[in-house]
Amino acid sequence: xxxxxxxxxxxxxxxxxxxxxxxxxxxxxxxxxxxxxxxxxxxxxxxxxxxxxxxxxxxxxxxxxxxxxxxxxxxxxxxxxxxxxxxxxxxxxxxxxxxxxxxxxxxxxxxxxxxxxxxxxxxxxxxxxxxxxxxxxxxxxxxxxxxxxxxxxxxxxxxxxxxxxxxxxxxxxxxxxxxxxxxxxxxxxxxxxxxxxxxxxxxxxxxxxxxxxxxxxxxxxxxxxxxxxxxxxxxxxxxxxxxxxxxxxxxxxxxxxxxxxxxxxxxxxxxxxxxxxxxxxxxxxxxxxxxxxxxxxx
Numbered sequence: 001x002x003x004x005x006x007x008x009x010x011x012x013x014x015x016x017x018x019x020x021x022x023x024x025x026x027x028x029x030x031x032x033x034x035x036x037x038x039x040x041x042x043x044x045x046x047x048x049x050x051x052x053x054x055x056x057x058x059x060x061x062x063x064x065x066x067x068x069x070x071x072x073x074x075x076x077x078x079x080x081x082x083x084x085x086x087x088x089x090x091x092x093x094x095x096x097x098x099x100x101x102x103x104x105x106x107x108x109x110x111x112x113x114x115x116x117x118x119x120x121x122x123x124x125x126x127x128x129x130x131x132x133x134x135x136x137x138x139x140x141x142x143x144x145x146x147x148x149x150x151x152x153x154x155x156x157x158x159x160x161x162x163x164x165x166x167x168x169x170x171x172x173x174x175x176x177x178x179x180x181x182x183x184x185x186x187x188x189x190x191x192x193x194x195x196x197x198x199x200x201x202x203x204x205x206x207x208x209x210x211x212x213x214x215x216x217x218x219x220x221x222x223x224x225x226x227x228x229x230x231x232x233x234x235x236x237x238x239x240x241x242x243x244x245x246x247x248x249x250x251x252x253x254x255x256x257x258x259x260x261x262x263x264x265x266x267x268x269x270x271x272x273x274x275x276x277x278x279x280x281x282x283x284x285x286x287x288x289x290x291x292x293x294x295x296x297x298x
Contacts, residue, residue: 021083024087025086025087025090025092029092033083036079036083040075040076043079049292050075050292053292057294058071060211061288077238077286078291080238081124081125081287081289084125084238084242088127088128089127089130095242099239099244099246100246100247100248101245101248102248105232106136109230109250114188114227114230115186115189115190115227115229116189116230117224117229120192120234120235120236121196122194122289123196123235123280123287124235128244129141139188141189142181142190142191142192144168144169144177145170185227193223195216195217195273196277197217202219205266207271207273208274209274209294210278210281212295216274221254221269221270225254225255225256228253231250233248233273233276237283237284247280251273
């Protein structure tokens with residue numbers, strides 16, 4: 001059965017979305033954000049379920065009564081990050097800034113023998129990881145993703161950067177994706193994967209997250225255990241218009257264990273990831289882009 005977030009229809013008309021994105025790219029970030037305002041207001045008004053999810057999450061993380069202004073702030077942050085995706089993927093980042101923390105952690109991991117697994121999330125901008133390529137052009141970047149999620153938007157954004165599209169490992173349809181992922185790691189590539197949102201019948205584990213148990217996919221942690229690759233956490237937090245804070249952290253790779261001990265080792269790794277996700281969700285709550293009931297068990 002599909003999880004709750006996969007039941008929601010893709011927002012907006014595909015042609016209208018592409019027209020808006022092309023217009024924004026033509027006029028630049030400043031004017032692009034001006035024309036983004038009415039588009040964001042439209043989705044803010046028509047996406048009632050996402051408004052409810054936003055309010056529920058913000059009340060949980062902020063520990064106070066949430067106003068409509070808070071919910072709008074949440075939607076507006078998401079809209080700006082989506083717009084910036086187009087500029088980042090088309091290499092039009094003039095005027096944008098990327099503050100980096102822990103870059104030495106990433107370099108050290110990449111310089112070890114073999115590849116590196118980088119876990120991201122739907123907190124902030126995963127596309128900001130493109131900044132890595134400029135700093136380590138010698139390292140192949142492979143991104144694991146499901147092309148069926150927001151297929152229209154994903155297809156258009158990949159048109160903006162065919163090089164990135166060619167490096168995508170599509171877990172939705174490509175046969176042998178897992179083997180390709182393992183091969184990429186063993187060849188020294190940096191493999192980036194989102195680790196906060198399970199898909200369909202994907203294997204999950206529960207972990208404590210913001211005061212309640214939530215389900216997290218185990219596959220990223222299993223890949224790290226199997227390959228014994230260095231494990232890096234990536235956070236691309238939106239600070240203000242066109243400005244991002246990029247953080248790299250080392251997460252202990254779950255040690256290979258016997259069958260009876262494997263589940264405990266994975267559970268420890270998943271909980272460590274959930275703890276760091278909670279830390280940054282508290283720091284940057286309006287960067288949380290899981291607009292559904294994250295704690296639902298189905």
